[in-house]
Amino acid sequence: MKNVRREEKAIKDLLYEQLIKREHWLRDLKQNLETSIQNAPSGNLKIINCRGVEQYYLDSAETRTSYPNGKYLRKSDLELASKLAQRNYDEKLLSEVEKQLKNIQNIIKKYEKQEIVQVEELYSVYDRMSPSRKKMVDSRIMSDKEYVNQWSAQIYSGKDFEEGQAEIYTEKKERVRSKSEKIIADMLYHKNIPYKYECPINLKGLGMIYPDFTCLRLEDRKTILWEHLGMMTDPIYCQKAMKKIDIYAKNGFIQGRDIIYTFESEKYSLNTMSVENLINQIFST
Incomplete structure (x- = not known):
């Protein structure tokens, strides 16, 4: 389709x-x-x-x-x-x-x-079909609205938050783990790009992981992952992040096509203009 x-x-x-x-x-x-x-x-x-x-x-x-x-x-x-x-x-x-x-x-x-x-x-x-009937048929074509509804309605369980972790909420009233993730989430929301936060996927070589964002490019109905790597100054975190990027690549995820990476360190915070440029470039093609 x-x-x-x-x-x-x-x-x-x-x-x-x-x-x-x-x-x-x-x-x-x-x-x-x-x-x-x-x-x-x-x-x-x-x-x-x-x-x-x-x-x-x-x-x-x-x-x-x-x-x-x-x-x-x-x-x-x-x-x-x-x-x-x-x-x-x-x-x-x-x-x-x-x-x-x-x-x-x-x-x-x-x-x-x-x-x-x-x-x-x-x-x-x-x-126009009833919900009961919709469950029984395979729609040959589907409106964007119906597609987003079905895509968003898929139930999943994200990662648990640790006790005492800062409570940061997006404009969609979803809890995220950092202010940078809130920036990304809110920008996706304002640009009407459907997304799921920490929706699990299984990667060969890494097992079950939770990408920060799973986004939907509605034009071609392509799912694009977004990983924000926000502690690149930390050597252990950086090493794990590089391993994750390598495994993503081995599983066929190409940067800019199937997955987006953004980075942050103690000296370099997330650039909101760069985030917006990435969204405009990747989700308007």
Whole structure:
């Protein structure tokens, strides 16, 4: 389902991108034509073939009274004739550009509205079912809201807190172990990124461990772990942290793709700007 979802989104994005590019191209062309027409001499060019010889005439509001059939243009007026011909062409092209621009803008509006309606209708087939019935079927497609609900509803047991340990709570009213973890949790929360705190996983070579955060990138429904290693000045802690990173790598967790690491020491505290940049980069792809 993840691959299908990604392919559908890629196709939708490609089509929408092409529509937008076409609209921008037409808008730029329209603006250039309007500028050219505004700077061109007024009037229309009439071309009459007289015994195999082309004769050029200027037809304009200013000359029509004195020259009802058009003012004859001599060879010395050839540049003016060319500008009039260009103006006439630009006006016809502008008319067609405006038609196409209006059509494509209507298509974009309909595309955006219909895309939302059609997708929501597909999702609603499952969403409208009763909870009892939902348990009995495998949803072929699932709305983001329903997916997050199911992902978040999975029950797990995190690590216990030691007696006397400082009580630090996130904005979600969850207890965490450090102020830095609270910073990360609150930033994920504010950016609407679903996460679980200390959700256990089993790693070959390490056994059951509790990553600080298990996050959900909703765009492709990928789970990404986040480990904050906050005591890197402590030699024993640092050694254990490096071993954990190595085992993560051996289990196929690649930094920036499957897992995020942030670090801290006595001299270097967690940089909130760096945290926000990491979230924006990894969870908006």
